[in-house]
Each structure stands twice: as C-alpha cells, then as structure tokens.
Amino acid sequence: MKKLLAICLVAASPMVYGEKNWTGEGDVAYNRATGNTDTNALLANLKLVYERDKWRHSGQVEAINSSENDTRSAESYTLRAKSDYQLSDALYTFGAFRYEDNRFSGYEYQSSLAAGLGYKIIDTEATQFNVEGGAGYRRSEEAVTGETFNEAVGIAAVRFHHELTDTTRFESDLNVESGADNTFAESVLALKVRINSRLALRVAYTVKHNTDVPDDTKNTDTMTSVGLNFNF
Secondary structure: OHHHHHHHHHHHHHHHOOOOOEEEEEEEEEEEEEOOOOEEEEEEEEEEEEEEOOEEEEEEEEEEEEEEOOEEEEEEEEEEEEEEEEOOOOEEEEEEEEEEEEOOOOEEEEEEEEEEEEEEEEEOOOEEEEEEEEEEEEEEEEOOOOOEEEEEEEEEEEEEEEEOOOOEEEEEEEEEEEEOOOEEEEEEEEEEEEOOOOEEEEEEEEEEEEOOOOOOOOOEEEEEEEEEEEEO
C-alpha cells in the first residue's frame, strides 16, 4: 500500500502544481481470466504521464477483483513506474520498476527494477514502434513456502501502436524479464475505438507466462477485457 501511494503521488504531482505537461488515461472493464483462476472480474486501470524537456515520467496502477459466494476468486494488483530521458531524436535511456501481487499466480509477489536503452524505429503521429533492452534485478516470493528468489535479469520490450483509422487504434506491447530462476513474459494486444474526444471502447487480450512456477500452479494466465477507456 505504501508503494502504491508513493507512485500515485509522484505521478499525480503535476496535477497538484497545476502544470500542463501531463496526460492520463484509465480503463474500467469486464475481465475474463483463465489459467490459475477461471472467473469473471472487474478491471480498473489508471495511467499518468508527465513530460518536460527531455524527460518523460509515467506511473500505472491496475487492479483486478472478483468474489463468488463471499470467496475471493480473483485478486491481482500491478504497479509500474518508468522514467525516460531522450538522448537523441530516436535514442533514449530509461529506468523502470514493476511490482505485481497476484494472489492466484503461485507467487506472493514479483518485483523488478531495471535500466537500459530504447530506440524509436518509427515515431509519427499515426505510428509508434519502439524497442528496448537492458538489465536489472528481480525479487520473487512463493506464496505457499515463503521462499524468496533474488536474481539478475535481462529485459526486453517491443511496443507497436498504430492508428488504423481516424477512430480506431491498434496497440501491441510485449515485455520480457529473463533470469536464471524464471523468465516472465507479458503480451498485451488491444483495439481502441473512439466514441468521442474523451471516451473509447477498448478490447484487450493479455497473456502472462512464467517458465518456472510452484507445484500445482499453471505457467500461463490469460485475460480478455472489454470496457470503457477515458483520457484526460
């Protein structure tokens, strides 16, 4: 909870000081999850971005919750924070933090801190195509045994966003963290159809995969979400 509050405060600081260099978007959606949990749930997501000079800071919070017969059937919280510094028109350096608490994944939590370089292959108003690579450190704790794993990781990311039409946007994001104990990969495919300048319908398909998981835990979780996306 303290980490969540800290990230929200950092991301929201431009609003507090009334600056104009920030943007934000959020999702409220119906979410269908399969894998370690098979349930229908509510997904809420909020992302804030602050840009000034050569810096770009972002913070994201995502929560998924569902209960059946007063029993929790899905519960997941993800926090992300990232800072980019532009070295040239195409090249940038970054530092990134991820914390995931998924009560049904077999892990009590997974957290990572990494840094690296990114390159903008295409950067136009209609299309953004970036690749990133770097290294960092990850800490994981198994839910049942309480055993913790600390390891160095290599990271890679590919992001491709494209305006298909004036109202339709396709988004593809792939993130990989690979260490000696486990490789974590997350793929998100999304389609956004604008309703007006502030609201859009968003359909997304997410796959999360861990190569090494505790016994009686599945390696792959999938989520399909349909809901409203709003920007401000």
